[in-house]
Amino acid sequence: MSDDTTKTHYICQTYIEAKGTKGQMAGVKIDKQFQYTTAEEAESRAERASQSPGCAGADAYMITEDTNSGEVSPPTFLVRIGNVPEFDDF
Numbered sequence: 001m002s003d004d005t006t007k008t009h010y011i012c013q014t015y016i017e018a019k020g021t022k023g024q025m026a027g028v029k030i031d032k033q034f035q036y037t038t039a040e041e042a043e044s045r046a047e048r049a050s051q052s053p054g055c056a057g058a059d060a061y062m063i064t065e066d067t068n069s070g071e072v073s074p075p076t077f078l079v080r081i082g083n084v085p086e087f088d089d090f
Contacts, residue, residue, distance in 0.1 A: 007067055009064075013032070014031045015083065016031040016054060057080070061078055
């Protein structure tokens with residue numbers, strides 16, 4: 001999909017460890033999000049971020065936005081590194 005009504009966003013999202021509360025299991029939560037113009041930039045950032053102290057994991061993914069309706073496609077993962085949530089939790 002690449003016409004005047006769609007825009008592709010390339011995103012790196014990092015995660016940090018989350019402590020379990022009120023009987024819920026510990027897991028990860030979103031820490032930061034960065035947007036890039038290419039898939040390569042998002043993947044590179046995810047790889048670098050995953051090496052940072054305190055970073056549990058990182059995803060690089062792309063979504064396509066319909067600029068007319070504002071609808072956004074489900075994410076297409078480019079790379080998933082470290083401790084990241086299950087896709088169903090996304």
